[in-house]
Amino acid sequence: MSSSFDRYQKRKLISSYFSVVISIALVLFLLGCLGLLVLNAKKVADHFKEQVVLTIYLNDSAKEVEVNQLEKSLSMADYTKSITYVSKEEAAELMKAETGEDFMDFVGYNPLQNSIDVYLKADYVTNATLDEITEELSTKAFIEEIRYDNDLVELMNDNVKKITFWVLVISGLFTLIAVLLINSSIRLAVYSKRFIIKTMQMVGATKRFIRRPFVLKNVQLGIIGSIVALAGMAVVLHYLNKTFPELGLLGQPVLIAALFAAVFLLGILITWISTFIATQRFLNLKTDQLYY
Incomplete structure (x- = not known):
């Protein structure tokens, strides 16, 4: 009976980790693709301008x-x-x-x-x-x-300005959404361990000692999610470059490498901060508040 319960708990734990990794990967993938769009927005606009x-x-x-x-x-x-x-x-x-x-x-x-x-x-x-x-x-x-074509040139320049503005606005908004979604996934994962956190605290463990394994585990999940997201971004970039070779999407290797590094570090940073805040919240709760 105990063995069956242990297997159930293990499956539940793996499922929880899997959902966190998928959430992080999807959000970072979409954020990375938006970053690719921002990096190449001028190049795409220049390509169309140079057809005039x-x-x-x-x-x-x-x-x-x-x-x-x-x-x-x-x-x-x-x-x-x-x-x-x-x-x-x-x-x-x-x-x-x-x-x-x-x-x-x-x-x-x-x-x-x-x-x-x-x-x-x-x-x-x-x-x-x-x-x-x-x-x-x-x-x-x-x-x-x-x-x-005077009208075409005027229309093209106006649209480039509008598109650039909205891409920047959407990028900022999406970054905020990414942080909130990853934070929410990690909070749910930590929430399931709130009684373990409080039990460790009651037997004398320090906040730093309790927090460390949660931070390390979720940072590991953040790294895995970031790698999955980067793999997806690489596939999308390869496909777009193959489909639209005239845009030269791989012509800025330094900027692309910087974007990939930023997405990777962002995944680690968000998971670290979110885990720290989530564990700190449950460490500061009283025992009777854990049920609400």
Whole structure:
């Protein structure tokens, strides 16, 4: 009978430890994923900004040497990420591929113009900067027109600011929730041992002596939960990097390592503080208060 009861208690204890580890792992995993989002938010935003194209349309009378000089000056400009020269023939082929019809059969000639597509660095994708670049390039006589999507640039910059603000707010809120959830799980685990704590205290054990095994055990559970969370984060990061290689999510190894270390240390710190507070609370309770 005693052996059956011992097995029951052991299973109950393992179940309690398992629930604490799972709670810690899930919360830290979600918090870590949010951290990955925060770290890469600017990179993702920059990726979309750098898809904005400034198209320079050239006159048919433009000389080859003038076009070559323009390409060279654009390539050397601080704001340029890359440039692509699109001839009127290539533009016609692209339009034919998009529409599925050859418009030159109806027009009889190619009305399109040679152009240069300029892809800018993310920091320069603002309406003010694009207007300055447009004004500067418009002074060249062989350039007929310069176009870019003004509304798209404005909308993109506004959305980036809003998303950045809300990501920071949600990160702070989620950190608080993480602390509260882990603290709640550990308090429940310590609560189940409240009579053992009081019994040890009644036979003369010091608070520090009573608290030590609880802190050590829960810190161990925090380490296990942190390792599980880090493994999940590594899988998510690998999957995202494989799915979206153009974002270069692994391009900041130092920051990623710092995030992983922060999640690991956070798991240990929260479990240590929560266990300390929970055991201290039950150590300060009177015997008749343990039943409530």
